[in-house]
Amino acid sequence: MRALREVPRAVWLLACGTFVNMVVSVGFAFVFLYATGPRGLGAGAAGVLVGVGGVGLVAGNFTGGWYGDRFGHRRVLLTAAVGSGLLLGAVPLLPTAALYGVLPLAQYAAGVQRAAQSALVAVIVPEGVRRQAFAVMRAAANGGFTVGPVLGALVATRFSYDWLYVGEGLGSVGLACWTARVVPAARGVSRGRGRGGEGGGVWAALRARPAVLVLLPAIVVVDVVYRQQYSTFPVFLADHGMDARVYGTLLAVNGGILLCLEVPVAVVLRKRSPLRVVGVGLVLVGAGYGVLLVGVGVGSAVVMMALLTVGEALYKTTATAYVADQAPEHVQGRFQSLYAGASISGVVLAAPLGGGLYEVAPGVVWPVCAGLGVVAGVVVLLSDAFPRPRRPYPFPSPGAAAPSTPPKGLRPLDPRRP
Incomplete structure (x- = not known):
């Protein structure tokens, strides 16, 4: 489809990395079973562990974009993915009490990574193509998570729950390496002023x-x-x-x-x-x-x-x-x-x-x-x-033809340019 061909190559490559990462990102789905099984916690204590992890995830999503606007979305994504991966990979080596601090931190980093990735896609994709781009990213994530829990259950029952966290940690670090390769550093930074000079x-x-x-x-x-x-x-x-x-x-x-x-x-x-x-x-x-x-x-x-x-x-x-x-x-x-x-x-x-x-x-x-x-x-x-905010120059809506003659003093803009 022509509409999908408009999605930048970097997004397709990011989606491939996201799919692989989501296949192995199932550790949090098994936290309750891991806590009540190998770690020997009661249901109440395991519920608290799941709850604080969820709070960390939500907090990371709410704050990740703030870091990205200041330091660059690509840089924040890479840092958060590596941090989350290292924390998760260390889970099998940690005492049970330490999980109450490490798992929320890992989930916080995962939330920051999620928000930074959304912002990165928004920055590298031109307006009018973002619906297709985000749909591609969501399809990759959903596809990976459809496969992941089945494989995770197999690994946990045949081998050990510990391998779930080692695998997820490696997947998160691998996603950081893949993103660093497929998204040039210059494309992960927003411009300093808003559209039309808005501040x-x-x-x-x-x-x-x-x-x-x-x-x-x-x-x-x-x-x-x-x-x-x-x-x-x-x-x-x-x-x-x-x-x-x-x-x-x-x-x-x-x-x-x-x-x-x-x-x-x-x-x-x-x-x-x-x-x-x-x-x-x-x-x-x-x-x-x-x-x-x-x-x-x-x-x-x-x-x-x-x-x-x-x-x-x-x-x-x-x-x-x-x-x-x-x-x-x-x-x-x-x-x-x-x-x-x-x-x-x-x-x-x-x-x-x-x-x-x-x-x-x-x-x-x-x-x-x-x-x-x-x-x-x-x-x-x-x-x-x-009412919508005024734009000093009439950008075309998705699918609409661009104006043939821009206002005096403004050069034409390429709608395909990020």
């Missing part, structure tokens, strides 16, 4: 973009709703006589639909209003949980997961690209960090909020999830009417 800090830039200020909390709300599929939803299935095999099959439906749809959806809808695409996606996430109000069974669970996944395919890539397109160049990393943190806030919030509500009022959880998803989607749809 000021991140909050001034956000105030000038009210739609972004609406989008970010909407993403937080929907991520808490979306991640109920990993906490209260399997408990709900078990309470209605459906075992882990049904749940595993539903997760496979999620992964399969994403791998098949995410890139084609980004290509087909690249000329559509991003906020409308995101809004519809959020509504579909809410509608997916609404299906559970109709009836409980394998059929309704499959429909629920399909709607949830289609909604994810619509909103996640599009929202990431929209935030990148809206960001002035001097705060690109901070915009990406705010979005990255919002987009995984459910890692910390979903289980305690959903689990607490399910414990006291199980019949209320799905109406609340459905309502929150739909309301968040409608609010984002309405924000499409908000």
Whole structure:
């Protein structure tokens, strides 16, 4: 497809490295089993270990872009990937008490790496091509994580859980080496001023973009709703006589639909209003949980997961690209960090909020999830009417023809140039 050929070669190479890294990045998924098994911790202590690791991951996502704007996104990505890799590779050698400090630090570095990578892609990809580029990156990550847990379980049961952390550490360091090779150093640095000479800090830039200020909390709300599929939803299935095999099959439906749809959806809808695409996606996430109000069974669970996944395919890539397109160049990393943190806030919030509500009022959880998803989607749809920041030179929207004669005194800009 021509639209995919517009994605820079560096992004395709980054995606290859991301796929390999995600295949081995499964240690955190097995932390609870590792802690309660070989390390001999109780369920409560293991839960605390998982929780503090999740906090570290979210904190890293919220701060990684700030470092990148100051020191360069490529440099921050390399430093965070190497740091995370060294910490994870050392896990088998550490006493159990040290894991409460090392694993959160490793997850923090992984979060910084994730935010820096998003900002790096935003910097090296021209506006109008970012939806396709982020879809390629997400497809690589999802593909790797589809394979990774299966291989991780095999390694843990046949050999040792320790090898999971050694493998993930090597994968993280390997990704740093690969990124250093495929992305030239000069391409990982944002320019010092915003588009059209715009200056000021991140909050001034956000105030000038009210739609972004609406989008970010909407993403937080929907991520808490979306991640109920990993906490209260399997408990709900078990309470209605459906075992882990049904749940595993539903997760496979999620992964399969994403791998098949995410890139084609980004290509087909690249000329559509991003906020409308995101809004519809959020509504579909809410509608997916609404299906559970109709009836409980394998059929309704499959429909629920399909709607949830289609909604994810619509909103996640599009929202990431929209935030990148809206960001002035001097705060690109901070915009990406705010979005990255919002987009995984459910890692910390979903289980305690959903689990607490399910414990006291199980019949209320799905109406609340459905309502929150739909309301968040409608609010984002309405924000499409908000005024956009003025540009001194009319940049073309994705798919639109560039103006033939620029205003006097300005030379034409190549839209393909990062």
